[in-house]
Amino acid sequence: MQHQPLSPDEVDRLLDDLPRLAPSPAFADRVVTGVRAAEPWYAPFAAAALRLVPAAPWLRIVMTVTASVMAVAATSALAWLAFHPDAAGDIFSRTGKEATTVAAGVMRAAIEGVLGSGAAGMVESHGAAGAAISIAVLAGAACLAALALGRLTTARRARDLP
Amino acid sequence: MAPPPDLTNLPDAGVAALAQRGREDAFREIVRRYERPVFSLIYRMVRDSAAAEDLAQDAFIKVLNHIDKYQPEFKLSSWLFKIANNVAIDHLRRRQLHTVSMSGSPDATSAEEIEATSFELADTADSPLDEIESREIGSAIERAIGKLRPEYRSCILLRHVEARSYEEIAATLDLPLGTVKTYIHRARIELRALLQHLRE
Numbered sequence: 001m002q003h004q005p006l007s008p009d010e011v012d013r014l015l016d017d018l019p020r021l022a023p024s025p026a027f028a029d030r031v032v033t034g035v036r037a038a039e040p041w042y043a044p045f046a047a048a049a050l051r052l053v054p055a056a057p058w059l060r061i062v063m064t065v066t067a068s069v070m071a072v073a074a075t076s077a078l079a080w081l082a083f084h085p086d087a088a089g090d091i092f093s094r095t096g097k098e099a100t101t102v103a104a105g106v107m108r109a110a111i112e113g114v115l116g117s118g119a120a121g122m123v124e125s126h127g128a129a130g131a132a133i134s135i136a137v138l139a140g141a142a143c144l145a146a147l148a149l150g151r152l153t154t155a156r157r158a159r160d161l162p
Numbered sequence: 163m164a165p166p167p168d169l170t171n172l173p174d175a176g177v178a179a180l181a182q183r184g185r186e187d188a189f190r191e192i193v194r195r196y197e198r199p200v201f202s203l204i205y206r207m208v209r210d211s212a213a214a215e216d217l218a219q220d221a222f223i224k225v226l227n228h229i230d231k232y233q234p235e236f237k238l239s240s241w242l243f244k245i246a247n248n249v250a251i252d253h254l255r256r257r258q259l260h261t262v263s264m265s266g267s268p269d270a271t272s273a274e275e276i277e278a279t280s281f282e283l284a285d286t287a288d289s290p291l292d293e294i295e296s297r298e299i300g301s302a303i304e305r306a307i308g309k310l311r312p313e314y315r316s317c318i319l320l321r322h323v324e325a326r327s328y329e330e331i332a333a334t335l336d337l338p339l340g341t342v343k344t345y346i347h348r349a350r351i352e353l354r355a356l357l358q359h360l361r362e
Contacts, residue, residue, distance in 0.1 A: 011353050014303045015322035020198040021205050023215045028193040034223040035189055 107135070114138065175234035182229050189226050196239060197222075200246045203319055207250035209308050217253055221246040240334045243324070247316050247335060254312050306356035313337075314349035321346055 006014075054060055081088040111120040169177055169191040177195075180188035200221055205214035224245050225232075232238065307315055316335055320326045328346075332339045 006354050006357050008350060008354065011350055011357065012322070014357070015318065015353070018206075018303065018307075018319075018323050019202075020323065021202045021211075022198050023201040023218060027197055027201070027215065027219065028190055031193050031219055031222040031226070032186060032189050034219065035226040 110138065174238040178229060178232050178234065178238050181226065182232065192226065192238070193222055196242050199239070199324055200242055202323060203243060203246050203316070204250045206304070206307055206319055206323075207247070207312060207315055208253050213253060217249045218246065221249050224249075237330070239324075240326075240330055243320060243326075243334045244336070250316075251312055302357055302359070303353075306353050309356055310349050310352055314345050314352070317342055317345040318349040318353075 054063060081091075108120050169180070169187060172180075172191075174192075174195070177188050177191050181192060197218070201214060201218045204217045204221070205211060208214050208217065221242065225242055232241065307318065310318065313335075317331055317337075320331045320334065321328075326334065328339055328342050331337070331346075332342045335342070337345075
């Protein structure tokens with residue numbers, strides 16, 4: 001027997017009549033169980049802070065008193081520095097010098113680690129310009145790596161976003 | 163305190179806004195509204211009811227876990243169908259399924275598996291004869307849809323079962339409008355050829 005193809009209208013009617021199928025009755029419960037409760041952005045920080053609070057009441061009192069003393073001391077120190085600018089300048093100057101020395105050491109170690117000791121010596125001999133160039137190169141490499149990683153992550157996530 | 167609104171009367175955007183605040187009843191309302199459409203789409207894509215249920219569950223969990231990213235100017239249903247289609251396509255890529263059967267997965271090896279992977283149509287016919295005829299036609303169209311390419315399947319199901327416009331299908335599946343029209347046109351031609359045995 002020669003079969004005639006169905007007309008387009010007949011195919012459309014068959015498709016339109018397709019029923020919707022139902023999952024099992026417990027489907028909604030399983031979905032809701034699997035959903036993480038939506039929480040505000042600060043919730044993890046609040047939870048972490050709460051974990052630091054001790055259970056014993058006397059420990060809470062000690063913690064409260066210690067925190068209060070530290071807060072008062074820090075506020076007083078800042079107020080004193082605000083009214084004694086010369087002393088503050090001296091402190092920051094010494095701290096700044098020490099920080100610069102530490103930063104230079106870290107930088108040299110990073111350049112040695114990435115580019116070798118020859119490069120570190122060359123950067124030192126070229127002074128500020130060399131340091132600037134090496135920082136730029138290191139920062140550029142880090143940015144490129146971060147960009148590539150970000151692209152990969154975004155492409156994966158974008159597929160599932162509305 | 164104001165009583166909680168009746169969620170069944172709220173539009174999708176309103177329910178989604180409540181879900182964004184972590185309301186479990188809003189999650190349930192979204193699932194209630196879309197469990198059948200999402201499950202139907204995924205089932206007809208993967209042809210295995212147990213896998214379809216797991217995948218539909220994954221799709222809902224993905225959407226509800228990222229409900230904070232939902233923007234009301236988009237249709238919630240389109241986002242759900244997009245995720246549902248993605249999980250189904252991923253599943254098909256992992257495991258190629260070719261055969262269609264209303265009476266169980268082709269991979270079922272025992273009576274329990276056949277029962278677990280079969281499904282019942284929601285509509286029933288008026289008489290036993292009608293039922294047999296209806297099941298035969300229903301089975302044929304289901305089988306024919308299962309033989310289409312997955313991309314054609316998504317398009318034709320969204321168009322006919324979910325009554326989506328071409329533009330919505332294009333947005334949902336991230337396809338150009340022209341491609342959607344072509345897929346649906348070709349799917350209809352293939353279905354006509356696959357269903358020609360129904361006309362005797």
